Amino acid sequence: xxxxxxxxxxxxxxxxxxxxxxxxxxxxxxxxxxxxxxxxxxxxxxxxxxxxxxxxxxxxxxxxxxxxxxxxxxxxxxxxxxxxxxxxxxxxxxxxxxxxxxxxxxxxxxxxxxxxxxxxxxx
Numbered sequence: 001x002x003x004x005x006x007x008x009x010x011x012x013x014x015x016x017x018x019x020x021x022x023x024x025x026x027x028x029x030x031x032x033x034x035x036x037x038x039x040x041x042x043x044x045x046x047x048x049x050x051x052x053x054x055x056x057x058x059x060x061x062x063x064x065x066x067x068x069x070x071x072x073x074x075x076x077x078x079x080x081x082x083x084x085x086x087x088x089x090x091x092x093x094x095x096x097x098x099x100x101x102x103x104x105x106x107x108x109x110x111x112x113x114x115x116x117x118x119x120x121x122x123x
Contacts, residue, residue, distance in 0.1 A: 008115035022056035035096035
């Protein structure tokens with residue numbers, strides 16, 4: 001099992017018509033041969049599956065990739081353990097993490113934002 005470092009950057013949206021490389025996430029996750037999150041590998045190494053949220057003008061947030069009770073993937077930040085602070089991926093388990101692909105994340109402010117996969121590198 002190998003872990004991958006994935007960089008997601010904000011895609012075009014109303015506030016950023018050209019997208020932004022100063023707003024996004026870096027993930028450390030295991031991927032299968034199709035570029036999907038590998039559930040079994042995640043179970044074996046969940047403590048190593050990290051997320052780093054960077055957002056210009058805000059403090060960085062660091063946390064873990066987790067599964068919710070409903071089976072969704074989410075980013076749980078190491079802040080007071082409050083699940084209301086989690087960011088939830090929209091059908092994240094079905095997306096292929098390959099450069100140029102897009103994923104959607106509902107951030108803890110309630111906004112659904114789209115991010116572009118910029119890079120996927122072995123850890």
